Amino acid sequence: MTDKIFGLPPIVTKDAKVIILGSMPSILSLENQEYYGNPRNHFWRIIYGLFEEDIPHTYEEKIEFVKRKGIALWDTIGTCYREGSLDSSIKGEEPNNIPGFLQEYPSIKLIACNGTKSYKTLTKYFSPEMLEGRQVIQLPSSSPVPGKYNKTFEEKLEIWKQILKYQ
Numbered sequence: 001m002t003d004k005i006f007g008l009p010p011i012v013t014k015d016a017k018v019i020i021l022g023s024m025p026s027i028l029s030l031e032n033q034e035y036y037g038n039p040r041n042h043f044w045r046i047i048y049g050l051f052e053e054d055i056p057h058t059y060e061e062k063i064e065f066v067k068r069k070g071i072a073l074w075d076t077i078g079t080c081y082r083e084g085s086l087d088s089s090i091k092g093e094e095p096n097n098i099p100g101f102l103q104e105y106p107s108i109k110l111i112a113c114n115g116t117k118s119y120k121t122l123t124k125y126f127s128p129e130m131l132e133g134r135q136v137i138q139l140p141s142s143s144p145v146p147g148k149y150n151k152t153f154e155e156k157l158e159i160w161k162q163i164l165k166y167q
Contacts, residue, residue, distance in 0.1 A: 004092075006079050008035060010101065011063055012072035017166045018110045019072040020139075021098070023117035026085035034059045035073045036142065038085075042153055043114070043142035047071070049157045050164060070167060072108065074101065076121040086145065087117035095125040102132055109134060110166040115141030137162055 007024055022035070029037035036043035037059075044062055048055045051069065056062060066073060078096040082089045102108055111134050113119035119138035128136075140156045151159070 002081050002083050004079055004081055005030065007075045007077060007096065008033065010072060010074035010096075011035065011066065012074070012101075012105055013067045013070070014105065015070060015107050016067075016072040016105055017070040017107060018112055018163050019074060019101075019105075019108050020112045020114055020163070021118045021122060022073075022075045022114045023087050023121060024075055024077040024080055024082065024090060024093075028085070032059075035063075040144045041142055042144060042156060045153065046142055046157055046160050050160060070107075071163070072105065074098075076113070076118045076125075087115065087143075090117065093121060095121060098122065098126055099130045099132070102134065110163060111136045112160075112163050113138045115139070115143065135166075139163075 005024065008030070012019070025035065026038050029035060044055050047066065056065070074096060076095055076098065077090065077093045080093040081091045111122070111131065113122055113136065116138065122136065139160055139162070140151050142156065
């Protein structure tokens, strides 16, 4: 059995309007202690594409950008067991306390799940009442891993534009 892995702490400001929930960071992201730390992941390209801005070189600049845009980052899964980085390999997941987080940050109006695993985990553990009636959407995964629901970068970007309504 593999060792239990632990996710990253949330990135958030008191005036955040949107939280983007991944499932569990990749091995590379956990090693680097950075959200979406794998350079092949489309996440940062999507976020900067939404605002038609160039991606900076440092992680700190990326984090300051999402904070300025009212976007919080976290994951639905707090701990789990997983061989490799694929969501399909996740076992024994324990969710983060999303309801408690939403109580602490009442300005958040939209919960945007980055991919199927994030959405299914959120809806498995938390009812709409527990999420205090906030809008929940499932976005196509920013992962570059091919799958049956995989879309082109342009298709992903178009669907992700939904979060702009909450800016």
